[in-house]
Amino acid sequence: MNAEGLRERWATLTRCVCDGARLMVGQGNYDTYVAHIRKTHPDQQPMTPTEFFRERQNARFGVGGRGGFRCC
Template sequence: MQRSPNLMERWKTLSKCVCDGAKLMVGQGDYAAYAEHVRRTHPDRQPMSELEFFRNRENARFGVGNTSGFRCC
């Protein structure tokens, strides 16, 4: 029989979901999930560093390098 998670485990899970959701709303993905995805599905590729990942997501959000003319400011 599986026991139900205690209150602290449930709180940690909820907190992670809220933080992950907030990061996604401002354009910052989950680096750990990205790195695991690359290792699992692209074993021949090296994942970006955490700083490279942050910059990549930031550039994508603000249209850096985008030739369609989008700019936030």
Template sequence: MYRKITQTIQRISQSMRLMVGVPEYSTYVEHMKNAHPDRSIMSHAEFFRERQEARYGSKGRVNRCC
């Protein structure tokens, strides 16, 4: 029962993070290990910065009026 509750909470948390655009570092690491074993894996900080850059562009500056 405890395991099922924990899994449900983890899935809800993951869903909420994805809804607001927060990428999953663990998913990235798993993908890199499986699909690109020859490439180095970014640190969590590097990964976060890269995802922010990809989402917002301009090195974190927002280029919009609102």
């Protein structure tokens, strides 16, 4: 395998590991979210990265009666 092929495989592996780590802590991939909104809900404006982070964090910790993980 050539150097370019190895670089591509390394980039793919790194992306998968980072996405997996984000999902483990309740943070989805913002780019995937934006692509989904644009494809399936073209009439809606996507959240900003900050809004997206807060929404995912609130969903994880059960803010607003949404369930989620709670320590107490």
